[in-house]
Amino acid sequence: MTIQSLDISPVGRVEGDLDVRVDIEHGRVVNAWTHAELFRGFEVILRGKDPQAGLIVTPRICGICGGSHLTSASWALDTAWETEVPRNAILARNLGQIVETIQSIPRYFYGLFAIDLTNKKYRHSRYYDEAVKRFAAFTGKSYELGITISAKPVEIYALLGGQWPHSSYMVPGGVMCAPTLTDITRAWALLEYFRTNWLEPVWLGCSLERYEQIQTYDDFREWLDEDRNHRDSDLGFYWRMGLDIGLDRYGAGVGKYVTWGYLAHEDKYQKPTIEGRNAAMIMKSGVYDSFADTHVLMDQSFTRENTTHSWYDEGTEDIHPSDRTTKPTANNTKDFDNAYSWASAVLHKDFGRLETGPLARQLVAGGQHGESWQHYDPFILDVFKRMGGASIHVRQLARVHEIVKLYRQAEHCLREFKLNDPWYIKPTEKDGKGWGATEAARGSLSHWVEIEGGKIKNYQVIAPGTWNIGPRDGEGIRGPIEEALIGTPIYDSSDPVEVGHVARSFDSCLVCTVHAHDAKTGEELARFRTV
C-alpha cells in the first residue's frame, strides 16, 4: 500500500485561509501539515503609533473575536499605565467578552460545523434525514434559527459599545459608556429572549437549572435518557449522531492543554498588574497534562516560540515572544521538510505543545488548583477520562457546554452594575510594558505591549490559532491540529470531510497570521506578531 499525499486548499469554514497536506495510508491519515496562508503585517503597522492604536487596530485582526482582542488590548495598557479600573468597567468589559462568545457558539456550531453532518458520507446513518432537516445550510430548521438568533447576544455588546463587531469601547481606565436603566433592562430582555427561544427549547430541551445539575459523564447519560425532549434537543441529537458516525473515535491531538483564564473578578482586579492576574480571574488559568493528570497555573513568562518550520530566518531556538526578532523570508514557497507556514510554533517551556480552546478551558476548570473562590466544574474532565481522552466529539461538547455558564456570568454582570458609580477613571499616559490576556471563544489570546517615548515600540499578539495551527517545532513535534489529524479515516479522498471536521473542531481562526517584513530591504521591522 503506497502513501497517498492529499493537498487540501482551502479547508474553508475556518476563519482565514488554512491549507492542509495529509499523507494517507490504508485509508487513514499517517502524517499532516497545516499551513497558514495569509500575511497582513499588523506589527509593522502598529510600530511607532499612538499607545492606544492597539484599541482600534487589534480588533481588526479578527472580526470574529474582535471583542476579545479589545479586552486584551485594554488590559495590556492598564498594566503598562498602572491604571485604576472601576468595578463597573470590569463588569462591562466582561459582559462584552461574554456575549461575544455566547454569540459565537450557535454561529459556529450551526454555520461552521454541523452542516458537515449533512455530507453524503453519512447518508446511511439512521440520523441522516433528521440532520438534513435541522442542519442543512441556509434552509435547515435549526440552522436558520441558530444563525439568526446568534445576532441577539451581540446586541448587548452594542448597548455597551455602540456596535458589534469592531467597537473600541474598552479603554485603559475603564470603558467609554455609562449605561442607564434602559440599556440594562434591554440587555436582560435580550438574554431572556435568547434563553426562551433557542437555548432552552431548541438547544437543551430543558431548563438551565436542570442542565446545571450535570456534573459527570454518567449524569449526562442519565439526562439524555431521562426525557424525550433532552434526547431530541439539538444537543441530544448531535451527541447521539456523533457517536453513530464515529466523531468520538478520532481528532485527539496533543493531550496537553492551556488557558490564560479570564473574566477578571470585579473586586479583585481594580489595580491590574501582570503578576496579580492569575489570582484575580473568575475562570482560572492553567495547564492540564492528561498523561500525568496534573493541573498547574499558567504564566505569560512560560511562553516560547519557535520558527524552525515557519517562513522566518530566526534560528532554531525557543524564545519568549517579546525576544523575537521577526525576520521573515521573502520567498514563502512550501517546503515540508523546512518552512511551510506563516504560523510559528508556540510552546510552554516545560510542557511543550499545548492545545487551547473550550476543551482546554473546561479540562482546567476541573482542576483543584488556583484560588478556592474560582470557578470549578468537573464535568468535561470526567467525560474526557471516561471516553479515553479527546476527540472531535468531546471537543464539541466542551465548546457548547460553556454556553450555560457564560449565560450565568452575563446575568451576574447585569445584576452587579451600580449605575451611579464610575465607569472610567482617567489614567496618566506613561511609558512601560504591559500584558493583557483573555479567552476568546476559540482559545487563549494575549497581547504584549511596550511603549517608549509616548509611542508603541513593540506590540505582540499570540492568538488561539498561534497555539493550535502552528507547524512543527524545533524538535519536529507536530502542532495540535497536525497531531489531531493523525489517524483520521478518509472515506473519499475527493471530499475529505473528515479533515474538515478535525480542523473545524478547533474553530480555528487564521485571520491573525501576520508578521513583520519590509519587502524592500528585508530588514527587521516591528515585533508585533499574531497568528
Next chain:
Amino acid sequence: MTNVLWLQGGACSGNTMSFLNAEEPTVCDLIADFGIKVLWHPSLGLELGKDLQTLLWDCISGKIPLDILVFEGSVVNAPNGTGEWNRFADRAMKDWLLDLAKVAQFIVAVGDCATWGGIPAMSPNPSESEGLQFLKRQEGGFLGKDFVSQAGLPVINIPGCPAHPDWITQILVAIATGRIADIAFDELNRPQTFFNTYTQTGCTRNVHFAYKASTAEFGQRKGCLFYDLGCRGPMTHSSCNRILWNRVSSKTRAGMPCLGCTEPEFPFFDLKPGTVFKTQTVMGVPKELPPGVNKKDYALLTMVAKDAAPPWAEEDFFTV
C-alpha cells in the same frame, strides 16, 4: 436566481460577521425569499479543496453564471507584486480576482479593506494592499480607474469597518430584484442612499453639539464627543445614527467617538501619537470642521452657542 460568490482577501471576517447579524432580511431570508444563491462563502460554503477549485474555474469559464462577486478584505500584492502572501485555493488570491472580475455581472466591495485598502493599507502598508478600485481616496486600485463589470458599472463600494449589514443586504437585493438602476452613487461609488447624510444625523448628542457642550472624558452621560474626544461624526458620511447598529445603538450614542470608518482616510492620521481619541486643534479650535463650514463663521457660531447654552447643557443629561 442570482448567483453570489463571496471571497476574502486580506480580511478579518468582520464584514461577514456583520452580514450574519442582518435582520429584515436575514441571511437565510435572502436565500429563501429573494432568489439569491450563495455559490460559496469562506465561512458558510460547503465545498473544500478541489471541489471549490472546480467551482471557481467553472465561474471563470462561464459554465456557472457569476451574477455578483462580493469581495471582502484588501487585495494583497506582496511580496513584490506577486500576491503570494495571500494564497487561496492554490493560487495567489489576486490572480483569482482578476479572472473572476472579467466574468462577474456586478462586483461589490464590502468593507474598508476591499473599498480603499483599510487598515492593512495603513502606513507603511507591508502587505502592499489596495482596494478593488481605490487606494485611499485615489482612484485606480487593483482593477483600475476605468474598470466596469459585465453589467457596465464600476465596483460598488460599501465601506465601513465593518459595513452595516443592511447596506450589504439591501444592495444585494437591489441587484437581485432589478432595482440597482434606481440607486445613485457618489464620487467614491458609494450608494448615496446610505452615504449622503452624516454620521451625526440622528445622533442623540446633537443638542450638545449645538450648544458646544463637550464630553470632557469617557464614561460620562452628557456632552458631545466632537470637541475633545476626536469624534468624526459631523465629517463622516453614513446612516449609522439613522438606522442604528445591531438594532439598538451606535458608537456615538454609546459614548464612543466616531472614527470616520466609512471614509477612505480611515484610520485617520495613521494613528500617529497624540491622534487617538483626541480632537486635533489649533489654538483651541478643531482643525477639521463640518464640511462647508468656514473657520470664521464657526468661531462666531460657537461663541454665540456657548453664550446661549442653557445650564442643563453642562449637567448629566442621559441620567440613570
